[in-house]
Amino acid sequence: MRKRSDTCCLVLNESRFWRKVLGDIATGCWLWTGARRADGYGCLMIDGRRVRAHRLSWQMQVGPIPDGLDVLHRCDNPPCVRPDHLFLGTQGDNLRDMRNKGRQRNVGRKGPISPQQRAKRLAARLARLEQENREQREADLRFADWCRHNTAISVRVV
Numbered sequence: 001m002r003k004r005s006d007t008c009c010l011v012l013n014e015s016r017f018w019r020k021v022l023g024d025i026a027t028g029c030w031l032w033t034g035a036r037r038a039d040g041y042g043c044l045m046i047d048g049r050r051v052r053a054h055r056l057s058w059q060m061q062v063g064p065i066p067d068g069l070d071v072l073h074r075c076d077n078p079p080c081v082r083p084d085h086l087f088l089g090t091q092g093d094n095l096r097d098m099r100n101k102g103r104q105r106n107v108g109r110k111g112p113i114s115p116q117q118r119a120k121r122l123a124a125r126l127a128r129l130e131q132e133n134r135e136q137r138e139a140d141l142r143f144a145d146w147c148r149h150n151t152a153i154s155v156r157v158v
């Protein structure tokens with residue numbers, strides 16, 4: 001459950017938040033353009049506390065972050081604050097996720113891949129991108145709608 005004081009704090013800070021967010025057409029990420037920490041995560045000061053932008057985005061749009069869990073990036077892009085690029089997990093999940101996505105693909109790979117394998121992977125990647133583009137557009141429309149109802153900014157989806 002979100003405490004009443006937290007809710008007030010979030011509402012007050014929402015418009016301040018969105019002014020610093022820029023959509024990136026190439027990746028679909030919503031990038032934090034304000035201050036960044038050394039590790040790349042966006043941050044802002046709220047009531048004298050330093051808050052990570054992607055965590056605040058999650059709290060504003062999805063809900064509270066349970067104790068012991070962290071807000072992690074599906075898109076591997078630390079400044080991104082797009083809620084559907086984020087998920088709740090532990091640091092252990094983050095490492096597993098990295099492995100699944102092949103961020104550590106050079107670890108333990110056996111030999112070179114054949115041209116056929118390469119073509120197959122490329123086709124799979126293109127299909128995935130097409131699907132992601134469709135989902136991204138739907139998310140953009142939802143976001144534009146959300147902004148119309150909740151903020152003073154208007155977002156146009158092209």
Ligand SMILES: [Zn+2]
Binds near residue numbers: 028075080
């Ligand atoms: Zn992203």
